[in-house]
Amino acid sequence: MKDFLLDEDGDLRIEQGDLVIGFSNQQHQSDLLLIDKGGSKEFPELGVGLFMHLENEDRSGLLREIKVQFNADGMNVKYVAFNEQGKLVFDAPYK
DSSP states (O other): OOEEBBBSSSBEEEETTEOOOEEEHHHHHHHHHHHOTTSSSTTTTTOHHHHHHOOOOOOHHHHHHHHHHHHTTBBOOOOEOOOOTTTTTEEOOOO
16 A cells, blocks of 8 residues: 655655655554554544553453454454564554
């Protein structure tokens, strides 16, 4: 999927005075993980709210919410898990 790209600060990326357009799948996935429910006025059910889940010992609810949000955004979720190092890993390409 192509869209406007953001820089590392979350601002629109501009090069040579123009907005940068490119593949944005990873950017959209990151946004879904970080946005809290209610953070989007247009779509109040959108978002995982990853930071709200950090203190919870039971990660199954977080993994389930990621699958639900990714599916709702049009991704084909093959897996979502935490690896041995505790890093969130997933394979969820857009359909």
